[in-house]
Amino acid sequence: MISNISTSDQRFPLAEGEGIDAIHQNPVYSYSVTQLEDDSGITGTGLAFTLGGGNDLVCQVAQRFAERFKGCEIEEIMSDFGTHFHALAEDPQMRWLGPHKGVVHLALASVTNACFDLWAKKRGLPLWKLLLELTPEQFVATLDLTYLEDVLTRDEAIALLQDQHSTRSQREAVIKDGYPGYDTSVGWFNYSDELVRENCKKAIAEGFSAMKLKVGSADPDRDIRRANIVREVAGPDAKVMVDANQQWNLPDAIKICNRLRDMNPFWIEEPTHPDDILGHRTLADEIKPLKLAAGEHMPNRIIFKNYLQSGSLGFVQVDAVRVGGVSEFLAISLMAKKYGLPVVPHVGDMGQIHQHLVIANHIAMGHEALFLEHIPHLRQHFTQPAVVEQGVYRTPMEPGSSSDLIGLA
Amino acid sequence: MISNISTSDQRFPLAEGEGIDAIHQNPVYSYSVTQLEDDSGITGTGLAFTLGGGNDLVCQVAQRFAERFKGCEIEEIMSDFGTHFHALAEDPQMRWLGPHKGVVHLALASVTNACFDLWAKKRGLPLWKLLLELTPEQFVATLDLTYLEDVLTRDEAIALLQDQHSTRSQREAVIKDGYPGYDTSVGWFNYSDELVRENCKKAIAEGFSAMKLKVGSADPDRDIRRANIVREVAGPDAKVMVDANQQWNLPDAIKICNRLRDMNPFWIEEPTHPDDILGHRTLADEIKPLKLAAGEHMPNRIIFKNYLQSGSLGFVQVDAVRVGGVSEFLAISLMAKKYGLPVVPHVGDMGQIHQHLVIANHIAMGHEALFLEHIPHLRQHFTQPAVVEQGVYRTPMEPGSSSDLIGLA
The missing domain is CATH 3.30.390.10 (Enolase-like, N-terminal domain)
Incomplete structure (x- = not known):
């Protein structure tokens, strides 16, 4: 009790x-x-x-x-x-x-x-294991699907989980192999070009083949130059993402995204205001085949429903410490699966909880195990910090969601 | 200072x-x-x-x-x-x-x-007079138009105000005549059918020709019955609005709105979740020529931009005590004017501030002087409560925005 x-x-x-x-x-x-x-x-x-x-x-x-x-x-x-x-x-x-x-x-x-x-x-x-042990009915009983009735009823959610059940074993290797990570910390906004270059080299040496750069400078030339540095160091096969954190208005976003084509970004993240659903739609059309990612500032399943329906995103970055927790994260992941879009969480939790959730998404829902953002800055404050080795999250085995903070455990 | x-x-x-x-x-x-x-x-x-x-x-x-x-x-x-x-x-x-x-x-x-x-x-x-005395440049300097660049630049906003300037005198009669009101309080959700009927009669006796009923009952038959009561008492020429306050999901909204056709509602308000921009679009298509109204739970100009672009609303119910105050209210009103939609504010302020703003919208921007919601429940708490006589707001003449509360003045 x-x-x-x-x-x-x-x-x-x-x-x-x-x-x-x-x-x-x-x-x-x-x-x-x-x-x-x-x-x-x-x-x-x-x-x-x-x-x-x-x-x-x-x-x-x-x-x-x-x-x-x-x-x-x-x-x-x-x-x-x-x-x-x-x-x-x-x-x-x-x-x-x-x-x-x-x-x-x-x-x-x-x-x-x-x-x-x-x-x-x-x-x-561990939370991932608990989620996998639930029956589809038990799983869906943890969700509030109101206002989603036009795209995902309770019965459809249960059926989606049931459909994936027989093929689970094909996806369980992720538990042993670990879930791939990507490095978000190579290029924070104020880092010098030299530090960005150095961090990229370090990320590659640590086993990452995907990394992200912060853009949205007052001078777009700076963005382009730095994006090219990352691409040059990471090589043509690495996945390089750029993240504008909502800095651009729509006309500017169209211009700058088009200038970023040459460095072949894997995605362009948060190009403009997170409430601008139709703006993202326009932008996606203007910059094809480049893909957009967003979600860290989208608060609930209804907004995500609209983004999914509008077809403007290539990647869904729902965050379980921004939306209504694990429950709403899972509801949004189910919707994303229905729309055939990968869930690549933003990790306000530094990946602690999401390392559980992406395993559940992959095995229970059949989501692709693409990669999970890795930010190491708060490692020392968690009692059981996520372990990322050779660019891969080691599957957490401790009971719970790995959320305990030192001094609060 | x-x-x-x-x-x-x-x-x-x-x-x-x-x-x-x-x-x-x-x-x-x-x-x-x-x-x-x-x-x-x-x-x-x-x-x-x-x-x-x-x-x-x-x-x-x-x-x-x-x-x-x-x-x-x-x-x-x-x-x-x-x-x-x-x-x-x-x-x-x-x-x-x-x-x-x-x-x-x-x-x-x-x-x-x-x-x-x-x-x-x-x-x-009085605030309305101050707003009318500003030059277009001064007016627009009070606004934050970021993230609206694709639909309303600063120059366009100034030009819109300049364009309306020469015809202002045609619209100034509203100052003397007063701004029409509508009665929101005839049919709160729990009022009995008898009380609704009585309140409608009273509203008509008081000079109102427009009034609103709360719907969204678990039993849709109750909604239909009560809406018919209001229509019957108000007569065929009165404007009767119904307000579901987000109670319906999209499939239910489509069903019930279609059943409301016969009583000819002037608008259907907040049919579903305020974040469901595409849901409103679908609903608007399904219930033509009935019109939707919404806005009391829309927090900012970017969301309103999306609703205006999507063309799903017939009436824009922005509220200056919900969005970022008078400033964002005016920015949204300018956008609505550009899209040719009337602004009919929701009045969380009980109309105290909005009685100023609708006059400015009408005279400075050329918005239609349709009517302003009237809710009398907090009259006794304001030092200068809005005066509504014969269904019409009397133009406030005291300095300021009529926002002072007794005991806090």
Whole structure:
């Protein structure tokens, strides 16, 4: 039984230059942490990610939301988690502050993730294994699929999981081999050209064959020059992504993306405002066959539904510490599977939770095991930091979702 | 000079049944109030609207944002308000909590509205008159048009205002005649059929020829029956609107809207989730020639841009206490004018600020003076409550934006 609830505002200043992009010039990677203490002595830990400012506000709402679960058994909660999620997301007063976005939805992510973590720890299973052990019906019972009825009904979701069941064994090698990673940290926005070049070499030496550069400079020539440096060092076969973090308006995005064609980016990420669904559609048409990736600032399944329907994205970057936690991440992954698009999460959690989720996506849903973003900057703060060796995430075997922070475990 | 800043969490419980709709079952109409005290002794008051829960969070952020203006002259701020708005909206840490939505954006609304209120009070003018006295360049300098470059550049916005200037006198009669209102309070969700019937009769006796009913019942037959009651009492020439407050999923919305055809609704409001841009497009196609209205839960100009581009709405219900205040309201109104759509605000402010804004929209931008929502439930809390006589808003003549609350003036 959940006997105690607490939240905690955890902020981790970064080293100089780390985490900086065209839009976010002073990030302090931070977690709004929810902890659900079970009277068996086990504590579930849930994270939502922010850049520092307002992290306390998310904690305040998470505390209010988590009260719902005091005195409850985690197995009972999770047997029908979709209903609980729905009740919190639709709180008739707090809903006005969203709906399903902003502080209230980040708080819901934190609480949701604490529930999934506690559930897996109580069963003594890593989260990925727990998700694979659920029947399709049990799996879908953890989801809130309201407002998706036009594209994914409950029955369709169950059928999708059932269809993939017979071919699971073909995809289970990922557990032993590990899930490929890509290096996001070669080219933060303020890094010098020389440092970018050096970091690319290091990434290749460490076994990565995919890496990402921050673009969105006031001077587009700088973007082009740096993108060419990465391509030159990484070689023609490496996957090189560029990320503008919403810096461009639509006319500028069209111009600059077209100038980036020559260096053959694997994707162009967050070219413009995340609410601009039709803008992404126009841009995708203008820069064919280049592909767009986005998702880190898309708050909920309804927005993702629109992006999937519009056909503008090549890659879905949903983040379980931005949308309503593991539950909504899985709902969006199911939709993406239906639309035939790969899920390549943004990792506000530094990959800790997502290393579990991409395995579940791959084995249970049949998603391609493309690669998972790797950001090493908070390694020292997790009790069980993700292990990436030779460019590959080693499959986590500890019970839970690998979300525990040192000093809070 | 702005010498003191304060915020205040003001909540006003309603009488039984008031304000209740299909989704919001326990509203406490509330304002996150920002006050900017000028050393001349004048105080600017700004409102953001919530339903109670989390109103304190909006105040916390508004307090942080408003600090920017301490020690500044209001005339100087407003000569370039678009830049200040942009700086707050793009705060590189707080932006993560949006961007441009949720608690942080409501806080921006509150602070923005306090700036406009102080500005008008210092000039001794009602807000509508101040807005009409600005040159097109001064008007547009109060706006942040970033991410709209594909549909409305700064030059286009100025040109739009210039184009309307020569015909202003044809539209100035509204100042003397007043702006028509419509009655939103005839049919709150839980009101009995008898009370709805009685309220409709009262509304007509009071001079209204337009009124709105809450729908979205679990039993669609109830919606149809009640809509027919309103139509029957109001007569065939009255404008009768129905409002589902996002209660329907898309398949249900299509079914029920089609059943509502016979009572000839003037619009169907918030049929489904406000983030479902493509869903609204599909619905609009399915129910032609019925028209959709939405906006009260659309947080920013980028979302409105998408709705305008998609052509799914017949009426734009932007609300200056939901989007980033008066500034973003005006930016969205300019876009709506370009797309030829009427702006019929949702009035989280109970019409206090919007009675100014619709006059400016009509005279300065050439928007049709259709009608403005009227909700009387908070009259007793404003120092200068909007006066609606014979179904018409009397033009406010007091300096400012009519936002002062008793006990806070």
